Amino acid sequence: MSSKTPRQYSTPNPPRRTNTTGSDCGPADRSLISRRGGPILGAALMGAVLVVPSAHAMEEDDAAEYTITADPSESGADIADTMYGIFLEDINFAGDGGLYPERVQNRSFEFGPVDNEDYHPLTGWSEESVGAAGGSVEVVDNEGRLNENNRQYAELRLEGDGAGPDAGFGLVNSGFFDGMAVEEGAEFEVSVWARTDQEDGNDLSFALRSSGSGELLADEAVLTVEEGEWTQYSTTITTHTAADDGELAVIAGGSGTVALDMVSLYPEDTFNGHANGLRPDIARTIAGLDPDFLRFPGGCLVNTGSHEAYEEPDWERGRSFQWKDTVGPVEERPTNANWWGYNQSYGLGYFEYFQFAQDLGATPIPVVPALVTGCGQDDVTDDEELLNRHIQDTLDLVEFANGPADSEWGSVRAQMGHPEPFGLTHVQVGNEEPLGEEFFEHFLEFKEALEAEHPEITVVGNSGPASGGDNFDRLWELNDEAGVDLVDEHYYEEAEWFLANHHRYDGYDREGPNVFLGEYGSWGNTFHNALAEAAYLTGLERNADIVELVAYAPLLAHEEGTQWEPDLIWFDNSHVWGSANYEVSRLFSTQTGDSVVPTEATLPGGADEELFRQVVTRDTQNGDLIVKVVNVHEDEAVTHLELGEEVESGATATVTTLQGDPKAVNTRDDRPIQPEETVFEGVDDTFEYTFPGHSVTFLRVPTV
Numbered sequence: 136m137s138s139k140t141p142r143q144y145s146t147p148n149p150p151r152r153t154n155t156t157g158s159d160c161g162p163a164d165r166s167l168i169s170r171r172g173g174p175i176l177g178a179a180l181m182g183a184v185l186v187v188p189s190a191h192a193m194e195e196d197d198a199a200e201y202t203i204t205a206d207p208s209e210s211g212a213d214i215a216d217t218m219y220g221i222f223l224e225d226i227n228f229a230g231d232g233g234l235y236p237e238r239v240q241n242r243s244f245e246f247g248p249v250d251n252e253d254y255h256p257l258t259g260w261s262e263e264s265v266g267a268a269g270g271s272v273e274v275v276d277n278e279g280r281l282n283e284n285n286r287q288y289a290e291l292r293l294e295g296d297g298a299g300p301d302a303g304f305g306l307v308n309s310g311f312f313d314g315m316a317v318e319e320g321a322e323f324e325v326s327v328w329a330r331t332d333q334e335d336g337n338d339l340s341f342a343l344r345s346s347g348s349g350e351l352l353a354d355e356a357v358l359t360v361e362e363g364e365w366t367q368y369s370t371t372i373t374t375h376t377a378a379d380d381g382e383l384a385v386i387a388g389g390s391g392t393v394a395l396d397m398v399s400l401y402p403e404d405t406f407n408g409h410a411n412g413l414r415p416d417i418a419r420t421i422a423g424l425d426p427d428f429l430r431f432p433g434g435c436l437v438n439t440g441s442h443e444a445y446e447e448p449d450w451e452r453g454r455s456f457q458w459k460d461t462v463g464p465v466e467e468r469p470t471n472a473n474w475w476g477y478n479q480s481y482g483l484g485y486f487e488y489f490q491f492a493q494d495l496g497a498t499p500i501p502v503v504p505a506l507v508t509g510c511g512q513d514d515v516t517d518d519e520e521l522l523n524r525h526i527q528d529t530l531d532l533v534e535f536a537n538g539p540a541d542s543e544w545g546s547v548r549a550q551m552g553h554p555e556p557f558g559l560t561h562v563q564v565g566n567e568e569p570l571g572e573e574f575f576e577h578f579l580e581f582k583e584a585l586e587a588e589h590p591e592i593t594v595v596g597n598s599g600p601a602s603g604g605d606n607f608d609r610l611w612e613l614n615d616e617a618g619v620d621l622v623d624e625h626y627y628e629e630a631e632w633f634l635a636n637h638h639r640y641d642g643y644d645r646e647g648p649n650v651f652l653g654e655y656g657s658w659g660n661t662f663h664n665a666l667a668e669a670a671y672l673t674g675l676e677r678n679a680d681i682v683e684l685v686a687y688a689p690l691l692a693h694e695e696g697t698q699w700e701p702d703l704i705w706f707d708n709s710h711v712w713g714s715a716n717y718e719v720s721r722l723f724s725t726q727t728g729d730s731v732v733p734t735e736a737t738l739p740g741g742a743d744e745e746l747f748r749q750v751v752t753r754d755t756q757n758g759d760l761i762v763k764v765v766n767v768h769e770d771e772a773v774t775h776l777e778l779g780e781e782v783e784s785g786a787t788a789t790v791t792t793l794q795g796d797p798k799a800v801n802t803r804d805d806r807p808i809q810p811e812e813t814v815f816e817g818v819d820d821t822f823e824y825t826f827p828g829h830s831v832t833f834l835r836v837p838t839v
């Protein structure tokens with residue numbers, strides 16, 4: 136930065152042709168199965184410190200090297216109120232083992248090699264004999280099953296010898312990863328579907344204990360299983376001791392055969408108190424983003440696998456995510472092989488997704504399979520009958536979400552406890568199909584059927600799995616020709632790509648479809664990655680007339696179960712923490728503004744335009760201007776701001792700063808990247824502010 140010759144650029148920039156190519160994020164990414172090492176520890180996510188930096192009075196300082204000049208009397212793009220949202224896919228144990236807080240792994244004994252080559256029907260379970268009693272266990276798949284969708288169950292064959300109050304035989308579940316995490320004083324519902332062949336029944340005891348010490352974490356609960364039909368038994372236990380290595384022992388006394396299915400240990404404390412609800416700490420961290428939309432459930436979960444139903448003769452277990460599998464009583468939801476290499480219980484199903492969207496105040500955007508796979512499978516299912524079944528399923532989905540409580544599918548929603556409609560407005564058909572032409576033929580059939588019956592629904596298309604290339608260009612062309620409103624783009628790129636492609640959307644055709652950036656992320660969770668993403672987001676906001684929705688991906692990762700990193704929010708069985716990228720996303724999504732104020736910036740010679748990005752937006756609720764500056768340079772940027780006469784002279788600006796070592800990574804034990812809240816008292820129609828090196832700064836400047 137030795138030369139003082141300013142270089143100038145302005146916002147919005149003159150249109151130019153974009154569609155920069157980038158790497159494909161499909162199949163290759165599946166091999167990115169890496170584990171994040173490093174320390175573990177929880178962090179308070181919302182902590183803020185108030186400090187008052189010294190103001191620079193304009194007259195005193197000739198050293199301003201950068202300028203940002205805004206003209207608040209001019210208006211730039213309006214920012215859609217859907218701008219920042221989330222994409223929630225059950226990858227990295229985001230759902231089962233994460234947001235879905237069932238502590239028992241493999242509660243329905245359905246696990247198998249189809250899910251993961253290491254799985255079998257007793258994954259998560261071990262046998263245990265108490266006292267002199269013995270027995271054996273077998274997972275069976277026969278006519279005695281709980282229901283057609285829940286095909287396997289465990290039979291405990293009890294050898295009565297030695298049975299008595301302190302004797303029995305049963306199974307112990309070890310939970311997910313290191314064991315069940317429980318806090319002291321927490322209530323759990325213990326439940327099981329069971330039956331016995333014994334006229335006098337069998338006692339079934341439930342002991343939640345530490346796997347390490349064997350110490351009971353709650354008083355043992357005992358239920359009596361009666362002879363005859365499958366019956367659900369349940370009781371509540373309250374923990375008196377906290378642990379993160381819990382296990383649940385389910386021990387039957389007496390003799391005979393006791394059948395078990397859907398063995399569950401479910402916390403009473405869920406997000407917003409819903410039954411079958413979500414893990415509150417993870418849900419709250421997501422809510423901290425104040426997302427405007429919730430795209431779900433995939434991702435590769437949607438455009439991979441077979442599109443057949445779970446039915447005879449095949450009882451297909453590698454299915455694409457089909458919404459009807461995931462609603463109704465949990466014991467009737469057929470589990471599935473999750474594309475990311477584990478089993479999906481579907482306890483977190485469409486109803487729970489819609490309910491979560493409602494809790495978050497977010498627009499739900501479900502994605503349905505278009506019968507063209509991607510993510511490395513890249514295949515087309517040419518079966519008109521099956522395609523029509525899926526099209527009908529999509530129409531039924533609209534009814535499930537929005538139909539009257541006495542309609543066929545609306546009544547399913549009502550029975551699940553939500554007679555009011557969920558207010559579905561968007562449906563995305565297909566995820567990111569690399570076979571663009573073939574996908575689009577199917578897409579058009581869905582679109583036509585949806586528009587005929589539900590013209591109120593926006594049908595979202597996509598441009599494939601990459602930021603550019605032939606498939607991308609062709610899909611944009613096809614979407615444009617078909618008058619699609621929103622095209623979902625996905626790309627995962629290096630930080631440098633995000634820095635260099637700030638102007639990507641400047642040249643997009645304003646007459647064509649708008650952009651739904653449904654999945655983006657730079658390859659890393661360092662602060663440098665987050666800075667690059669922040670710089671990029673300023674470019675998206677400048678282009679908010681065409682970029683309507685934006686979501687980072689993937690959203691969630693269990694530290695011990697990742698298939699993909701980086702990720703936005705990390706957790707383990709007891710803690711959750713936001714990445715540096717989360718802090719950037721949170722800043723942009725909670726302080727968005729409603730419209731862009733056109734600005735012009737100048738940089739000193741030697742400064743790199745890619746490393747100093749800014750955008751100014753207006754918050755019409757209170758008139759504030761939100762000056763958003765990303766300084767990726769190591770050096771501070773002494774900046775002369777001219778925001779116009781509208782600025783309230785002498786007013787105090789609130790400042791939120793993210794600053795740190797570009798190599799810094801937030802972990803469970805250490806969160807070096809977190810927002811610092813300050814105030815700045817030198818506001819005038821022109822004033823100076825020093826943006827630290829390696830920082831993202833949001834200045835909220837009051838206007839008169």
Ligand code: AHR
Pocket residue numbers: 160161164224226433434435436510566567600625654688689699
């Ligand atoms: O976000 C991870 C994966 O990336 C998604 O499942 C898929 O849509 C994309 O390839």
